[in-house]
Amino acid sequence: MTAELAGTGRRWIGSLQDGHRDTDLSSVSAAWWRKPSDYGSRDGTEQAWMTAEAEFGLGGLLAALPDVRWINHPHRNRLADDKPRQLSLAAKAGLAVPAALITNDPVAARIFVARQTNGAVYKPLRGGPRTPEGDRLLLHTELVTVDQINDGVRTTTHLFQERVPCAFSVRVTSIGDRVFAVRIDTQDSEILDWRADHDRLSYSPIEIPAEAAAGLAALNRELGLVYSASDWIVTPDGTWTFLENNPNGQWAWLEQHTGLPLTSALVDALTIRRTTT
Known part of the structure; x- marks a missing residue:
């Protein structure tokens, strides 16, 4: 260079x-x-x-x-990967989001977990750490109970959320003004994080409700993202609950399972110059 x-x-x-x-x-x-x-x-x-x-x-x-037409500009990616900011902006955009607590205080964590009617989960604020060899460790969302919370919580900040009842999960891939939603079903109803059951998942395209689509579009505009891969839970009563928005999430396996034209949409977003009036 x-x-x-x-x-x-x-x-x-x-x-x-x-x-x-x-x-x-x-x-x-x-x-x-x-x-x-x-x-x-x-x-x-x-x-x-x-x-x-x-x-x-x-x-x-x-x-x-x-x-330069970016997918996505690296500075936008870095800011968009901030999960606390994501959640507050998603709520501001009108999306349903789980109750959440960020803390390094075990007392506050126990109080929060105890008051969640459907239970609580722990999830990492970012992707898993790298090993000395450079491999990325995958940390899954896990159930957490009051008696599991000890003084080890003081060592760093932790993200706790209410457990949202799940009928099925959805991955929504947004590319420019195109939105591709895929329903993800697991064979084990006890699985909280579908990534933990990857080999036994089933996939089917699904329509995203207009309100959820509008809220996601507003969130992506605020974050400055052309591309995003967001994860959702649809509750038994049909509520679409936003979990997180990955500015650089995986997408190719969804095309392989569903035939959705994700590759074509990415190519169009990179090569078609849109005019403004």
Whole structure:
């Protein structure tokens, strides 16, 4: 990578090189920020500094490119991944969201869990941690009871939520102004997190109610997202309850199981320039 801030307009001029191509920065009109690999090990003071320099140099340069259609802009992704902000904005957009508590106080956690009529769950605020080898650990949503909460809660912040009665789950993939909703059913009614039963799931396209669709569209506009993968629970009485919105969530397996044109929608969002009036 070589880029110089030059010219009368002081734009970044240069190119990105890898083993396959040499890309002129001025030719970039669309970018898909799709789970880039880490910038290297963070072990050791010198390595951590090198990693940070690469992240803010290469990452910052890409984010600064003008007139680029992003899915999604990396700065938007980072802000949108903030779960407390997501939940408050979702409620503001009119979506049903579970009661929630963020705390490192075990007393507050016990009080919250005790007053949830349908029980309570614990879920991570972000994806699971990485092992020293770089593998990502997957942490599932789990039931939690009052007697399980001990002083270990003080070590960091935790997210507790009310358990929402579930008739079935839904993954909604939003791409631009197109919305694809897929019903996800498990064979085990005791499963709280369908990712824990991945090999036995069944999928079927479903229509998202107009109010839920409008609320999700408002949330994505507020977060600045072109693409999002949101998770929902539909209760036995038919209420669509918003759980979270992943700005860079998986999608291809849904197309394989349902035939929904997710790939085509992504291509259109990256290549079709929309005019404004």
